[in-house]
Amino acid sequence: MSADDGIYILETGISKKEYRVAHLQAIENIAYDKDAPDFEWCNQSGSINKNHDFRTCPSCRARQKKFHSDDPNVHIRNARDMWGNCQVFTTEADAMHKAMELYRECCICEYGIQTIAIERDF
Ligand SMILES: [Zn+2]
Numbered sequence: 482m483s484a485d486d487g488i489y490i491l492e493t494g495i496s497k498k499e500y501r502v503a504h505l506q507a508i509e510n511i512a513y514d515k516d517a518p519d520f521e522w523c524n525q526s527g528s529i530n531k532n533h534d535f536r537t538c539p540s541c542r543a544r545q546k547k548f549h550s551d552d553p554n555v556h557i558r559n560a561r562d563m564w565g566n567c568q569v570f571t572t573e574a575d576a577m578h579k580a581m582e583l584y585r586e587c588c589i590c591e592y593g594i595q596t597i598a599i600e601r602d603f
Pocket residue numbers: 523524525526533534535538539540541542
């Protein structure tokens with residue numbers, strides 16, 4: 482059984498760093514771009530068609546763009562929802578202390594403590 486959870490330290494800020502700590506599941510949601518266009522699911526990926534190239538396939542590219550966005554503006558928008566109510570720390574050490582506290586309370590925590598940095602202000 483997968484718990485798919487972890488303690489995530491979010492580091493944000495361009496001139497002044499801020500840290501937030503949360504116990505989250507499905508962290509990949511941070512890269513979901515709700516504004517990216519919908520797309521047809523590709524039926525050529527995997528072993529079905531050996532000549533299929535996901536880098537040039539329009540379906541695969543659209544899927545990548547929607548679910549695995551590399552745009553920091555998308556990441557920070559999702560992060561504001563995911564860490565929205567969390568206490569703000571100004572040093573990494575304080576954030577790590579809080580993360581250890583949450584980690585000890587947490588019984589499964591598949592991914593342990595991870596840091597995610599976004600070069601945007603929260
Ligand atoms: Zn494809």
